[in-house]
Every structure is written in structure tokens, then in C-alpha cells.
Amino acid sequence: MASNKISLADWQAKLNPSGNTTTLKDDPNLVFSTATGRINNKPSDKVVGQNYEDGAVRIRRETKGRGGKAVLTISGIAKTADELERLAAKLKKKCACGGAVKDGVIEIQGDKRELVEQLLQAEGFKTKWAGG
Incomplete structure (x- = not known):
């Protein structure tokens, strides 16, 4: 054989x-x-967020579709997925709450607009409140 x-x-x-x-x-x-x-795949350096024309980061309070619970969405940050994850982790730790990054938008559970605004301004971002 x-x-x-x-x-x-x-x-x-x-x-x-x-x-x-x-x-x-x-x-x-x-x-x-x-x-x-x-063999590890290299992380992608693709930018996932989008900047607004005025360069400000939008902080919006949303409750629609969330069972009446308030969630802050932070948009207008053009960074890679890893950088957004690190920023979201820092915000969640300082706010003592949960959250996530979805499609280039950071979501923070709860209504802590003032604290999130202060933290983002300390990071060097220009902020605006959007919505109600």
C-alpha cells in the first residue's frame, strides 16, 4: 500500500x-x-464616527424605544473604533453607569448630561446639547 x-x-x-x-x-x-x-489580525484604523460642520460634539437625551429609560447619545466624534471604546469606557467609569458604542455613537445609560459635558470638555471637545 x-x-x-x-x-x-x-x-x-x-x-x-x-x-x-x-x-x-x-x-x-x-x-x-x-x-x-x-497570527493576529491587526486592528483596523478605520474612522467610524463623523464630525459635524461646526466641530461640536452633540449630547442628546433619548427615551424613545427604550422603555422610558433615559440614554445619552454622544455623536460627532470622528475616531477609530478602539479610540471610541476607550473614551466610552472612561465616561462610563466617571459616570458610574453602563453604556456602549454603536455605529460610531457612544451611548451612556442615565441622564448625566452635565457630568458628561464637563468630562468631554476636559478631553478637549467642544460640546452642544441637542434635542430635549
């Missing part, structure tokens, strides 16, 4: 006939390589 086993070097040569190993690292399906170890 013939064996269908091949060596690792032969297998890699079949995958990459030129012998260049950089294309193996760039393969999106590859999660581990014996040469380099675990």
Missing part, C-alpha cells in the same frame, strides 16, 4: 512554489504558523 504522506517542506513548496513565506502569513485563513506562532 502506497503512502500519501509528504513532508512539511514539500507541502509548503506546493502552497508557495516561489519559496517566499510572506504570502503564507498574509493568508486570512491562517491562524497559526510553526515559524511565527499565533
Whole structure:
């Protein structure tokens, strides 16, 4: 009975006939390589928020569709998803409440407009209250 086993070097040569190993690292399906170890995807540097024309960050109090509970939405910050997550975490910690980042908008549970406004101004943002 013939064996269908091949060596690792032969297998890699079949995958990459030129012998260049950089294309193996760039393969999106590859999660581990014996040469380099675990391959992590780099975080995206894509900006998820949008700035307003006047450069101000909008703080809006919403209750619609939330069972009557107040939620502050903070929009107008054009930063990457990681930076928005860090800013939201800082705001949630200072306000002692929950929240999330959804589609480039930071949501903070509760009605703490004054505190959130002070914290954002301390971070260097120009703020405006929007809505009711």
C-alpha cells in the first residue's frame, strides 16, 4: 500500500512554489504558523464616527424605544473604533453607569448630561446639547 504522506517542506513548496513565506502569513485563513506562532489580525484604523460642520460634539437625551429609560447619545466624534471604546469606557467609569458604542455613537445609560459635558470638555471637545 502506497503512502500519501509528504513532508512539511514539500507541502509548503506546493502552497508557495516561489519559496517566499510572506504570502503564507498574509493568508486570512491562517491562524497559526510553526515559524511565527499565533497570527493576529491587526486592528483596523478605520474612522467610524463623523464630525459635524461646526466641530461640536452633540449630547442628546433619548427615551424613545427604550422603555422610558433615559440614554445619552454622544455623536460627532470622528475616531477609530478602539479610540471610541476607550473614551466610552472612561465616561462610563466617571459616570458610574453602563453604556456602549454603536455605529460610531457612544451611548451612556442615565441622564448625566452635565457630568458628561464637563468630562468631554476636559478631553478637549467642544460640546452642544441637542434635542430635549
